Amino acid sequence: MPDYLETTVDKFIFRVATDRHYSPEGVWALAVGDRIRIGMTDFLQQLNGDVAFAEVKPEGTLLGTGDEVALIETIKTNVGVPSPLGGTVAEVNPAMELSPEAINGDPYGEGWLALIDARDWPTDRDALLDPEAYFELMTGQAQEESKKL
Amino acid sequence: MSVAERTVMIVPCSGIGKTYGTVSREAAYEVTEDLRPRSTQLVALSLLVLGDEEARAAVGTHPTITIDGCKLGCAEKMVRESGGEVAEGFAVLDVYRRHRDLKPDGIAELNEGGQQLAHALADEIAAIVDDLASRDEGGHHA
Numbered sequence: 001m002p003d004y005l006e007t008t009v010d011k012f013i014f015r016v017a018t019d020r021h022y023s024p025e026g027v028w029a030l031a032v033g034d035r036i037r038i039g040m041t042d043f044l045q046q047l048n049g050d051v052a053f054a055e056v057k058p059e060g061t062l063l064g065t066g067d068e069v070a071l072i073e074t075i076k077t078n079v080g081v082p083s084p085l086g087g088t089v090a091e092v093n094p095a096m097e098l099s100p101e102a103i104n105g106d107p108y109g110e111g112w113l114a115l116i117d118a119r120d121w122p123t124d125r126d127a128l129l130d131p132e133a134y135f136e137l138m139t140g141q142a143q144e145e146s147k148k149l
Numbered sequence: 150m151s152v153a154e155r156t157v158m159i160v161p162c163s164g165i166g167k168t169y170g171t172v173s174r175e176a177a178y179e180v181t182e183d184l185r186p187r188s189t190q191l192v193a194l195s196l197l198v199l200g201d202e203e204a205r206a207a208v209g210t211h212p213t214i215t216i217d218g219c220k221l222g223c224a225e226k227m228v229r230e231s232g233g234e235v236a237e238g239f240a241v242l243d244v245y246r247r248h249r250d251l252k253p254d255g256i257a258e259l260n261e262g263g264q265q266l267a268h269a270l271a272d273e274i275a276a277i278v279d280d281l282a283s284r285d286e287g288g289h290h291a
Binding site for chain 2: 049101104
């Protein structure tokens with residue numbers, strides 16, 4: 001169970017897990033063994049609402065950094081999820097087929113999207129944000145979104 | 150109350166300006182006005198929020214079906230907070246997952262997919278109404 005940075009904006013509570021790295025678009029990456037697990041941040045899932053369907057690129061798909069690795073259909077919109085690293089899709093979370101709402105219920109845990117065989121993780125990791133930097137960025141994004149309500 | 154008089158309360162989402170909330174209300178209207186007008190009654194969620202005694206009594210003494218437009222589950226929560234029990238809780242999103250070809254859109258006026266989704270949801274609710282209405286006070290089939 002990771003520790004979290006947490007902030008409240010308007011009536012919403014947003015959490016950032018402290019054990020992984022983040023893209024500015026709100027996708028996290030966590031080294032698990034020799035692979036990298038990726039998923040949507042708490043902010044990104046709350047921003048887009050309840051997930052109806054999650055289509056993750058199948059195993060064997062080659063990805064460049066920023067390539068769309070998943071398309072998430074929510075009650076509000078369709079979200080293309082950019083990969084935070086380059087590599088090959090090694091495994092898709094089976095929960096995405098039957099219970100994609102795991103993205104909403106546990107974005108940093110059961111709601112992970114895929115495991116990636118990284119092409120050059122050290123380089124990609126250095127280009128990502130650490131938890132504190134993403135927390136600051138996300139807090140600003142959340143405050144901007146709250147003004148639209 | 151006899152089995153024949155047993156009325157099922159229908160409490161839809163009150164989310165104004167939300168597509169899935171609109172689907173929930175359209176389905177509730179179809180059930181209470183067209184499909185099962187004699188065995189159902191619509192209860193406005195807003196009345197429960199306001200603590201309206203008549204609405205509270207209705208959900209407190211009748212089998213109640215809730216229809217929620219999002220995971221917040223306001224309809225289900227308010228029925229329980231009003232002293233009622235939820236006999237069956239529907240979520241529009243779950244119904245959409247079973248009918249992916251019926252993607253809802255629109256708010257004041259639903260698109261064709263949304264209207265058909267509301268119709269599919271109404272059919273599912275009507276089946277549950279029939280089951281609930283045929284049970285006695287103890288929950289057994291008459």
